[in-house]
Amino acid sequence: MNAVGLDLAEVAKSNAPQVLDVPAAPGPINEKNEKALFTPEDSSPSRSRKDSLTDPDGKEYPTAEEVDTLRRVCGAVPWGAYTIAFIELCERFSYYGTTIVFVNFIQNPLPPGSTTGSSGTDGQSGALGLGQRASTGLTTFNSMWAYFMPLVGAYMADQYWGRYKTIQISIFIAIVGHIIIIMATIPSVIAHPNGSIACFAVGLIIFGIGTGGFKPNISPLIAEQYETKHPKQYIQVQKNGERVIVDPTMTISRIYMYFYLMINVGALAGQIGMVYAEKYVGFWLSFVLPTALFLCCPTVMFLMRNKYARRPPTGSVLTKALKLWTLAMRGRWSLNPAKTLKNMRSDDFWESVKPSRLGQNKPVWMTFDDVWVDEVRRGFKACTVFLWIPIYWLAYNQMTSNLISQAATMELHGAPNDLINNIDPVALVIFIPIVDLFLYPGLERMGIRFTPLKRIAWGFGLAAASMVASSVTQHYIYKLGECGDHPSDKDCKAAPINVWVQTIPYLLIAFSEIFTSITALEYAFTKAPKNLRSVVTSVFLFMSAISYAIGEAFVSLSADPLLVWNYTTISCLTAVACAGFWIAHRGLDKQEDKLNFIPESSFKGRKLSYGGQAA
Numbered sequence: 034m035n036a037v038g039l040d041l042a043e044v045a046k047s048n049a050p051q052v053l054d055v056p057a058a059p060g061p062i063n064e065k066n067e068k069a070l071f072t073p074e075d076s077s078p079s080r081s082r083k084d085s086l087t088d089p090d091g092k093e094y095p096t097a098e099e100v101d102t103l104r105r106v107c108g109a110v111p112w113g114a115y116t117i118a119f120i121e122l123c124e125r126f127s128y129y130g131t132t133i134v135f136v137n138f139i140q141n142p143l144p145p146g147s148t149t150g151s152s153g154t155d156g157q158s159g160a161l162g163l164g165q166r167a168s169t170g171l172t173t174f175n176s177m178w179a180y181f182m183p184l185v186g187a188y189m190a191d192q193y194w195g196r197y198k199t200i201q202i203s204i205f206i207a208i209v210g211h212i213i214i215i216m217a218t219i220p221s222v223i224a225h226p227n228g229s230i231a232c233f234a235v236g237l238i239i240f241g242i243g244t245g246g247f248k249p250n251i252s253p254l255i256a257e258q259y260e261t262k263h264p265k266q267y268i269q270v271q272k273n274g275e276r277v278i279v280d281p282t283m284t285i286s287r288i289y290m291y292f293y294l295m296i297n298v299g300a301l302a303g304q305i306g307m308v309y310a311e312k313y314v315g316f317w318l319s320f321v322l323p324t325a326l327f328l329c330c331p332t333v334m335f336l337m338r339n340k341y342a343r344r345p346p347t348g349s350v351l352t353k354a355l356k357l358w359t360l361a362m363r364g365r366w367s368l369n370p371a372k373t374l375k376n377m378r379s380d381d382f383w384e385s386v387k388p389s390r391l392g393q394n395k396p397v398w399m400t401f402d403d404v405w406v407d408e409v410r411r412g413f414k415a416c417t418v419f420l421w422i423p424i425y426w427l428a429y430n431q432m433t434s435n436l437i438s439q440a441a442t443m444e445l446h447g448a449p450n451d452l453i454n455n456i457d458p459v460a461l462v463i464f465i466p467i468v469d470l471f472l473y474p475g476l477e478r479m480g481i482r483f484t485p486l487k488r489i490a491w492g493f494g495l496a497a498a499s500m501v502a503s504s505v506t507q508h509y510i511y512k513l514g515e516c517g518d519h520p521s522d523k524d525c526k527a528a529p530i531n532v533w534v535q536t537i538p539y540l541l542i543a544f545s546e547i548f549t550s551i552t553a554l555e556y557a558f559t560k561a562p563k564n565l566r567s568v569v570t571s572v573f574l575f576m577s578a579i580s581y582a583i584g585e586a587f588v589s590l591s592a593d594p595l596l597v598w599n600y601t602t603i604s605c606l607t608a609v610a611c612a613g614f615w616i617a618h619r620g621l622d623k624q625e626d627k628l629n630f631i632p633e634s635s636f637k638g639r640k641l642s643y644g645g646q647a648a
Contacts, residue, residue, distance in 0.1 A: 118295040287469055408634055411631060506530070517594075
């Protein structure tokens with residue numbers, strides 16, 4: 034038995050080559066196929082390295098000893114994944130390019146002599162003049178709505194439509210939302226603010242529905258382009274003769290790194306470009322351009338329809354997963370919450386509801402195998418990991434709110450205060466390739482396993498450090514500014530601090546995103562049952578909505594003279610969450626390889642399709 038509790042039989046079962054578009058055969062046939070993985074001369078589990086597991090095509094799979102000892106590397110990313118990354122770039126350009134100008138459109142009145150909302154170089158863009166309360170209310174609703182609707186979009190994908198079809202339908206819905214929002218910016222409509230805001234609100238709701246269907250499905254789809262072809266680890270001999278393991282988990286991690294890079298390229302271009310479109314031409318252009326680029330999404334999806342690997346919906350899978358959990362909880366509830374939690378974490382919690390254990394007593398809805406129970410257990414574990422994420426987002430969200438206001442109280446040297454936060458996406462575009470090509474491989478060569486849960490914990494720590502830096506900066510603004518602890522007052526001069534000092538918190542936040550946000554997307558994909566990937570991803574995305582709700586409790590601290598307390602409190606919360614997260618999940622971290630080696634269940638639904646009708 035090795036360090037992660039895997040024996041050779043378990044590795045053999047996991048690494049057994051499977052035909053993904055045909056459900057695994059039951060019982061004896063699987064066992065026979067598993068034995069066939071060994072060479073005819075020796076089917077004994079005690080095998081040497083030269084007799085490693087092989088499939089009929091000659092692909093070699095690692096033994097348990099090799100899993101522990103060989104270096105792991107990434108595989109080649111299929112070109113189809115890059116087209117999905119481009120689709121994500123276009124969608125993020127359209128989303129952030131559109132939403133970046135919402136505040137000015139709603140809050141500020143039309144500049145003198147303007148009918149489109151443009152202000153020129155020295156003026157302030159605006160349209161409806163409804164004030165800060167209306168703009169804050171609608172923009173907060175949009176953020177929460179966009180992160181709530183993924184629960185619905187994921188359910189539809191896993192239950193009824195499949196990811197590809199759900200994405201296409203969601204794109205169409207979002208385009209309708211875009212068009213309605215554009216209608217609200219027509220000069221003749223802007224002239225009637227009540228009609229314009231009503232049109233805008235309807236477009237916002239429809240736009241959010243489309244976003245909600247798109248977000249939880251696009252990230253699993255990109256990773257499935259590799260995973261469906263290379264679901265298991267395999268041996269590769271390097272040019273220097275070194276035997277290495279090509280690890281799908283590491284490859285999927287790389288895919289998500291560059292997926293996230295494309296998100297930030299799209300967001301950066303959209304945010305910067307549409308601010309200038311609004312300022313010099315009008316709001317109609319800042320909404321039309323994102324819509325035009327968004328039209329690339331359905332075009333690319335249609336052209337690639339016969340190239341993408343698509344997993345079909347499986348029907349009532351979510352219902353069965355919830356019924357399974359309810360069955361496992363039978364007799365484990367207690368008025369004492371601590372005892373209930375202890376019962377839920379008992380070793381036999383999931384084992385007791387496996388079909389083989391229930392035998393003839395299993396309910397009629399239990400049409401799956403034991404392995405799917407293990408997959409569901411793994412998916413629930415991922416969701417418990419995500420329960421900590423709202424605290425992380427609470428720190429992250431300061432970047433798009435209070436840190437922008439903080440910048441306005443420092444010496445800007447000609448830079449707009451709402452431009453400084455673009456340090457974050459610029460840093461991500463620069464450092465994601467560095468982390469992927471140098472940091473992660475370097476740690477692997479040193480024998481350091483920087484597992485997903487370790488990365489997430491480090492991300493929490495960096496986010497806490499970012500808030501410390503913000504708190505220190507705010508302290509010196511209060512100390513050095515001529516208005517003391519009220520630097521935001523109308524007639525106050527900027528504190529004698531260069532605004533680029535904010536580079537420190539923004540860089541720390543950027544690195545925390547690499548470790549926490551990207552890794553959480555990867556974790557959702559690799560730990561969810563294959564027919565519940567969109568749902569588990571949507572749970573991660575929904576944590577943002579919860580974070581926005583928690584953030585409402587900090588509104589009273591988000592003003593002078595309490596901003597130091599705001600940043601300090603959030604820093605302390607994030608640091609405590611970092612420690613609590615690791616204490617709660619360090620045992621799960623030790624099971625990383627074992628969880629990844631769970632063989633694929635035969636409970637899959639219809640056939641996997643490459644451009645066919647199933648999905």
